[in-house]
Amino acid sequence: MSGMKSFRLLKAVAAFVSVGLLFWSTNFHSSWLVSAASIANVSDTLSDSSPGSASNHTIVFTTPTGISNGETITIDFSDGPFTGTSSIAATDIDVQDGATDLSVSTDCTVGSDEIGISFSGAVLTIEFCPGDGASIAANGSTTIEIGDHASFGGSGSNQLVNPSVTGSYEIGIAGTQTDTGETEVVIIDTVTVTATVDTTFTFQVLAVGGGQTVNGVTTTGSSTPTTLAFGNLTQGVASTTAQELRVVTNASQGYVVTVAQDGEFMSSGGAIIDSFRDGDYTTTPTSWFSPAAQPGDPTTFGHWGLTSDDATTTRSAEFTSNSWVAASTTPVVVMSHTGPTDGTGTGEGTTRVGYRVEISALQEASDAYSTTLRYVATPIF
Numbered sequence: 001m002s003g004m005k006s007f008r009l010l011k012a013v014a015a016f017v018s019v020g021l022l023f024w025s026t027n028f029h030s031s032w033l034v035s036a037a038s039i040a041n042v043s044d045t046l047s048d049s050s051p052g053s054a055s056n057h058t059i060v061f062t063t064p065t066g067i068s069n070g071e072t073i074t075i076d077f078s079d080g081p082f083t084g085t086s087s088i089a090a091t092d093i094d095v096q097d098g099a100t101d102l103s104v105s106t107d108c109t110v111g112s113d114e115i116g117i118s119f120s121g122a123v124l125t126i127e128f129c130p131g132d133g134a135s136i137a138a139n140g141s142t143t144i145e146i147g148d149h150a151s152f153g154g155s156g157s158n159q160l161v162n163p164s165v166t167g168s169y170e171i172g173i174a175g176t177q178t179d180t181g182e183t184e185v186v187i188i189d190t191v192t193v194t195a196t197v198d199t200t201f202t203f204q205v206l207a208v209g210g211g212q213t214v215n216g217v218t219t220t221g222s223s224t225p226t227t228l229a230f231g232n233l234t235q236g237v238a239s240t241t242a243q244e245l246r247v248v249t250n251a252s253q254g255y256v257v258t259v260a261q262d263g264e265f266m267s268s269g270g271a272i273i274d275s276f277r278d279g280d281y282t283t284t285p286t287s288w289f290s291p292a293a294q295p296g297d298p299t300t301f302g303h304w305g306l307t308s309d310d311a312t313t314t315r316s317a318e319f320t321s322n323s324w325v326a327a328s329t330t331p332v333v334v335m336s337h338t339g340p341t342d343g344t345g346t347g348e349g350t351t352r353v354g355y356r357v358e359i360s361a362l363q364e365a366s367d368a369y370s371t372t373l374r375y376v377a378t379p380i381f
Contacts, residue, residue, distance in 0.1 A: 056147030080163030267366030276305030285323030293360035302359030
């Protein structure tokens with residue numbers, strides 16, 4: 001192997017907020033990445049930035065220099081340290097040149113894989129295998145995924161483990177490529193995240209009362225920053241609650257906020273209120289439909305979904321008034337903006353996200369349906 005691409009992360013912050021639905025506990029996560037760097041459009045999203053937790057890393061950046069075939073990147077996780085490096089295999093790492101996945105192996109000596117990876121202690125080496133054609137053009141976009149979300153050429157199953165103590169940790173980025181640098185990652189448990197090194201980023205989840213409006217619909221119940229309590233559901237009557245999200249940041253290219261559920265909206269006995277509509281996991285915003293209530297098909301007994309006031313996000317299909325998508329384990333974009341914001345203006349610095357549930361007479365009885373939601377806010381510099 002010869003050469004390695006290296007890059008410097010400019011500044012990025014990922015804020016994680018878990019919201020319990022009904023009677024569950026809450027966990028808030030956040031991370032910062034800050035570095036003076038020559039690369040641009042940088043973001044690194046951790047799936048979980050709480051102390052001692054296993055976490056995926058998704059690094060996206062544009063490099064003006066590019067990476068030549070035969071060069072390498074090293075990423076040094078020894079500060080802290082980040083552990084679990086010995087369990088990371090080739091299937092746990094994806095490398096993309098723009099939208100194109102590059103084949104990854106543990107070395108470049110056998111076969112025609114384009115990328116060879118290895119950990120030496122806490123240092124990851126990514127090699128663009130000589131003679132196998134892979135490279136990154138100048139000003140090209142690169143994505144590196146490390147964790148169980150890696151999926152090209154095999155399913156990832158291992159993650160890096162965060163340091164066990166909250167604080168700021170340096171990650172060194174070097175190699176045989178032209179650019180080198182460092183980045184600071186902050187491990188912290190909090191609702192509000194504020195970056196103070198040449199950048200600010202604050203993400204908040206706020207309560208919304210009953211009788212309020214969210215995307216053309218009136219809420220029937222109130223929320224707190226950590227719970228959505230639908231209460232006792234009435235057959236054939238849709239119940240709606242909402243939360244207000246607020247972002248303050250000086251990120252030059254704005255931010256994106258997503259929400260995902262950790263699991264099914266399930267009772268203690270295993271019955272499920274399926275995702276909108278009738279368990280189809282609708283991703284294109286659609287007018288609300290009552291569940292079909294077909295005997296013998298539990299997916300039609302009841303369902304729930306979400307909507308957003310933000311009609312100009314990065315989604316391929318935007319929300320319109322009173323339109324809904326499924327609550328899903330796949331993150332759903334509910335809020336974004338393309339520049340700095342002071343936390344005001346619907347769809348710019350603040351947005352309400354609504355949640356609606358409706359059951360039929362066939363929905364199984366239980367006093368303990370619950371699930372957990374997680375917000376992830378990522379600024380783009």
